[in-house]
Amino acid sequence: MHSYSTDVSRLKIISKIGTASFLASILLINFFDTIIQKIIMWIPYLDKTPYISSLAIFGCIFALFYFLFDKVLWNVTVKGISVSKTPDLTGEWKGYVVSKCEGKTTKTDVTVEIEQTWTSISITLKTTASRSRSAAASIFTSESQLVYYYFNVPRSTTVESMHKHYGVTTLNIIGNSKLEGEYFNCPDRGTYGDIFIEKVQKVH
Known part of the structure; x- marks a missing residue:
């Protein structure tokens, strides 16, 4: 974290x-x-x-x-x-990502695990092709947004065109059980897209 x-x-x-x-x-x-x-x-x-x-x-x-x-x-x-005005995002979230790259659009199922305390957080997003983990984050209560900077590592079984990369994700906090937003990553990949996830369960 x-x-x-x-x-x-x-x-x-x-x-x-x-x-x-x-x-x-x-x-x-x-x-x-x-x-x-x-x-x-x-x-x-x-x-x-x-x-x-x-x-x-x-x-x-x-x-x-x-x-x-x-x-x-x-x-x-x-x-x-x-007690605190900071939203508690702890839990397991599931949904999908709609990615766009070089004119192609793909939809991928994702699982997101968020661990959080009052001062620390960890956001891990998993797909069948890769895993990304947050490196820095901010929660803006006035805008109901979670913004984080992540590092992505592809699985060994993925295509050669995928490689380690950085990116930024902005998620709108909708109620207590829904996050929606967009992401983009480093220029050499040129991939961006939308994220839609809902809380499945709270992780203790």
């Missing part, structure tokens, strides 16, 4: 995670004050560094809360309201 950009600011959520971590660290320090003080006495010079134990506890709690939100909580919906 790789990181992806979005037009939804993540700073507000990060600040909320920071606030929750600060409050949790205060409660933890007060509740386990005796144990923490004993640990400080066991570690050389730690008792001579003011607030270092409090900062360490805050840092550990923040890292834990951030990890939980990034992997688990970011796509939770409470009473129909999503």
Whole structure:
């Protein structure tokens, strides 16, 4: 998986995670004050560094809360309201691609697997002839679009005219179960076309 950009600011959520971590660290320090003080006495010079134990506890709690939100909580919906405005595209998608090259049009069945967290994503498109994997991506909530840059590797059994290449795909996010858009790849291939896929199941 790789990181992806979005037009939804993540700073507000990060600040909320920071606030929750600060409050949790205060409660933890007060509740386990005796144990923490004993640990400080066991570690050389730690008792001579003011607030270092409090900062360490805050840092550990923040890292834990951030990890939980990034992997688990970011796509939770409470009473129909999503915790994050970023759409969750995780799952297996099936459909077809209509490709155009040198005046010829072909239709190919495709399977797309999308893995996603709050900050990372991986998009893999498979056909009988090749497999492509995303290298960079952006989600634009204002436009309801997923745009990604991919690298395609043909299978060993494909024709010699196919070779490794790069390309860009733009998909319109339609509801929760449909993606439609277009793609194009490097100039030496000159191939472009349309993509139509629907979600089959969510990948856990």
